[in-house]
Amino acid sequence: MKEARVTIEQMDIFRHTAGLDRGNTPYRNYFCAEEGHDSWDALLELVKMGLMVKRPSPTSPSSLFHLT
Numbered sequence: 001m002k003e004a005r006v007t008i009e010q011m012d013i014f015r016h017t018a019g020l021d022r023g024n025t026p027y028r029n030y031f032c033a034e035e036g037h038d039s040w041d042a043l044l045e046l047v048k049m050g051l052m053v054k055r056p057s058p059t060s061p062s063s064l065f066h067l068t
Contacts, residue, residue: 004049009042017052017067034062 006014018026031052033040043065046052052065 004051006046006049006051007042009039010046010051013039013042013046014067017065029066031065032057032060032062033065034060 012021013031015021017029017031019028020026031039031043033043037043043052043054047054047065051068053068055064055066057064
């Protein structure tokens, strides 16, 4: 399997997804965003790399991105 290389922006996305942007203990596994969000392209790239999955949000027109 090819080694995945991630950017600093993508590492920030991982921290936000896990809730580590607010402390040292992960408390979630989702990043809610919709097309046009500043991180949208980076999120889609992470999905393409197999490091995240994208699902529709059950409560809004946004998408939920989860760490794999």
